[in-house]
Amino acid sequence: MILQSKKPLFEQIADFFLEMIGKGVYTPGSPLPSVREVALQEAVNPNTVLKAYGLLEEKGIVIAVPKKGYFVAEKPSVEDEVSQALLYLLGKGYSKQEIMDKLMEIKEGEK
Numbered sequence: 001m002i003l004q005s006k007k008p009l010f011e012q013i014a015d016f017f018l019e020m021i022g023k024g025v026y027t028p029g030s031p032l033p034s035v036r037e038v039a040l041q042e043a044v045n046p047n048t049v050l051k052a053y054g055l056l057e058e059k060g061i062v063i064a065v066p067k068k069g070y071f072v073a074e075k076p077s078v079e080d081e082v083s084q085a086l087l088y089l090l091g092k093g094y095s096k097q098e099i100m101d102k103l104m105e106i107k108e109g110e111k
Contacts, residue, residue, distance in 0.1 A: 009044055011091075013052035018061060018088060021072055032062060032070045059084065
């Protein structure tokens with residue numbers, strides 16, 4: 001993971017793991033790297049990683065298991081998936097109109 005964005009570090013870390021989960025690198029039930037491991041790898045404070053994992057936990061992407069670590073949550077509903085995708089795209093700077101235009105383009109291509 002390479003941190004370069006203008007976003008706060010914890011959001012960059014959360015975005016990275018969200019992307020890796022989306023790509024299937026981490027699957028439901030699988031553990032994320034330990035807080036200490038990520039902190040050492042990225043040369044950041046462990047509290048930054050905890051905040052990133054906490055953000056993912058708030059969104060229902062991961063679950064914390066005391067004394068075991070963080071694990072990818074079981075597959076969410078389609079509604080949750082779409083909501084997360086929209087939040088992710090909005091967070092990347094896409095406008096609501098750009099997202100809607102692309103969805104309509106995809107829908108038209110299915111006909």
